[in-house]
Ligand SMILES: Cc1cc2nc3c(=O)[nH]c(=O)nc-3n(C[C@H](O)[C@H](O)[C@H](O)COP(=O)(O)OP(=O)(O)OC[C@H]3O[C@@H](n4cnc5c(N)ncnc54)[C@H](O)[C@@H]3O)c2cc1C
Ligand code: SF4
């Protein structure tokens with residue numbers, strides 16, 4: 001596994017976009033790991049929340065856009081409450097999702113969801129929220 | 134003569150002793166001895182009532198010797214001796230039997246054995262005590278002057294404090310100017326003060342203080358004597374310029390045709406063959422470097438017969454020609470001066486490992502520098518006026534990588550310890566790059582960020598949050614050249630992958646070590662040092678500024694690398710220690726020293742060879758060993774090596790020790 005830093009991550013447009021959408025200075029994360037150790041969903045994630053910040057600080061947005069983590073984040077705000085430097089992680093996760101969603105690609109076609117009738121409506125709502133623009 | 138009215142005081146030490154040792158039974162057992170008239174116990178012998186008990190018992194029972202059975206003598210021997218003295222007993226007739234560390238603590242699981250062992254230890258101590266002589270402390274006169282070696286910020290502070298206290302102080306600095314490494318720095322963490330602005334006032338105070346005699350460009354040749362009375366020979370190295378006449382105008386530097394790399398700039402800038410270290414040097418005097426001045430080189434070769442000029446040649450004298458006060462004489466003016474002082478503060482500082490020591494990190498490339506070299510490129514007064522440029526091509530770097538822990542925390546390739554200041558100065562340098570060149574990308578490769586000082590962690594967060602420095606956790610293993618750039622291959626241990634980045638410059642935070650030559654100096658002073666050249670303190674926690682040699686103190690980075698705040702504190706601390714010593718009209722010394730029985734001494738000199746303090750000489754006339762009481766520390770190395778038992782330490786005589794050992798060695 002190798003990653004080459006091509007330009008200053010501080011100058012990376014997509015990192016800047018995530019900072020702008022979330023309103024969070026992702027560079028202030030100093031990798032204490034508290035977000036990950038307290039996250040109720042972390043065990044299901046492919047990249048830990050603190051690692052998300054490391055990828056961002058290295059300008060590696062590509063990996064994050066391919067990752068499951070932002071979609072698994074339940075936005076429960078446990079991390080946000082605990083982060084020692086006051087980062088709102090849930091907002092950053094949302095920003096990463098947003099970046100993906102802004103590509104205007106429908107991941108879910110509501111008409112093709114077979115269990116449409118038996119699923120609780122809220123599941124569908126959050127499904128559309130996360131997987132469609 | 135032998136004591137027969139001994140008092141024994143057994144301490145409970147709360148439950149520390151009494152919880153294991155049956156102190157009542159010990160007291161009864163010891164009380165059965167004929168030479169013991171009082172055997173009693175008390176809950177805390179070191180408390181005021183405990184001490185009073187000793188005082189009063191001495192009077193009441195007319196005691197001629199005292200044993201206190203309690204903790205280690207390093208803790209309370211003095212307390213008990215003082216108590217006895219108040220009761221009218223010579224303090225050297227008091228002995229401590231250590232039944233806490235030797236009996237109670239190690240045998241917690243076996244109270245019976247602990248109790249019997251305590252009895253045995255006390256019996257042995259009584260045997261030793263019985264042959265103790267009454268002694269009086271030895272008085273030594275004091276020379277009320279001090280010597281400070283090393284004119285960095287620690288030495289400067291020590292010298293100023295001593296001088297302000299009215300003590301005539303000699304400051305010896307091996308470089309042509311005082312200021313040390315601090316004077317090389319760009320700005321200082323965590324306040325970003327300009328080091329020259331805050332240090333020059335102190336340097337000028339040194340130059341002008343009526344109580345300070347400054348020997349710049351000088352080194353200590355030899356040290357003789359002892360606490361309160363040292364004789365020091367100082368070598369003033371040759372400058373080839375009369376410093377009494379030189380006004381520091383700098384005319385000579387402008388005309389000198391020879392340029393070489395400047396030591397002050399650590400090779401980052403140049404100086405002339407005749408030079409003044411920098412514009413703010415103290416003293417502000419010019420000197421000629423013999424190895425680069427063409428005239429001096431020529432004269433040397435003629436002297437050595439390597440060149441034989443046929444006729445008189447006119448060789449360069451450009452500097453002398455322009456020197457208005459006629460200060461430049463080209464003559465070797467090396468000189469040895471002698472000074473007498475009562476106390477010595479050693480503040481010889483540190484140096485950093487060279488980049489070349491790390492070829493795998495590109496140490497041989499011109500644009501891979503040590504952090505101390507990079508300080509010069511960041512300093513507004515430095516060779517690039519504070520805008521860093523690549524030494525190879527003068528280009529302003531578009532990207533820079535900093536590597537932490539180079540040689541530090543690496544016993545295999547460098548030193549085992551953390552060099553302590555490098556995390557902070559690397560962060561500082563990263564910030565200063567961003568100040569000078571906001572567009573330059575900065576990568577900081579670290580293992581841990583160690584920022585444990587007032588305002589330090591906040592400083593680090595500022596670099597992260599406000600300055601746009603990229604921090605990557607993991608040590609770089611490889612730096613190599615790719616075209617015009619340097620490829621840094623590191624790792625991000627947090628995401629678990631190799632990180633590669635191409636940069637224009639690489640700055641190595643190389644490990645700090647004691648100054649060159651400090652080991653030789655330490656040998657002259659007889660003070661200990663470790664393998665990395667750090668001077669050793671008597672006790673790391675409780676006596677950090679003292680050395681085993683009375684009257685010699687250490688301060689600043691010479692003890693171990695530290696930041697300016699700590700160096701200054703230690704400079705003041707060592708000065709205070711020296712003042713305590715010098716404020717006494719006479720020094721009192723423990724009289725537990727080696728004494729020679731001249732009747733049996735054969736004058737073989739074995740004792741002399743063993744003495745680490747140089748306290749023994751052989752009288753050439755009587756042919757016997759003579760002990761200098763002021764130098765002897767009573768260690769006993771001589772006595773252990775004397776084939777005739779002629780030399781022995783008072784109150785630790787062979788008979789005494791053997792009788793005590795006999796008791797301890799009885800079958801249990
Ligand atoms: C790259 C770098 C950046 C730094 N930045 C900072 C910072 O921003 N803030 C901070 O607080 N600290 C900083 N430091 C640490 C700072 O340099 C030291 O704390 C300080 O210099 C220690 O002072 P000192 O007087 O103990 O030793 P030194 O400054 O090393 O002075 C020792 C003096 O003794 C002289 N000497 C040595 N041997 C002899 C001898 N045998 N005889 C006579 N004289 C001798 C030397 O020539 C020198 O003048 C930095 C260090 C480095 C390497
Ligand atoms: S809790 Fe905050 S500072 Fe700690 S790793 Fe997570 S985001 Fe970073």
Ligand code: SF4
Nearest residue numbers: 379380382383385456
């Ligand atoms: S020209 Fe003479 S007075 Fe001026 S700095 Fe040089 S040596 Fe000193």
Ligand code: SF4
Nearest residue numbers: 538541551552555556
């Ligand atoms: S201070 Fe920091 S850079 Fe220096 S050795 Fe210690 S951990 Fe490494």
Ligand code: SF4
Nearest residue numbers: 734735737738740775
């Ligand atoms: S070792 Fe003993 S015998 Fe030899 S000189 Fe010293 S005191 Fe005398």
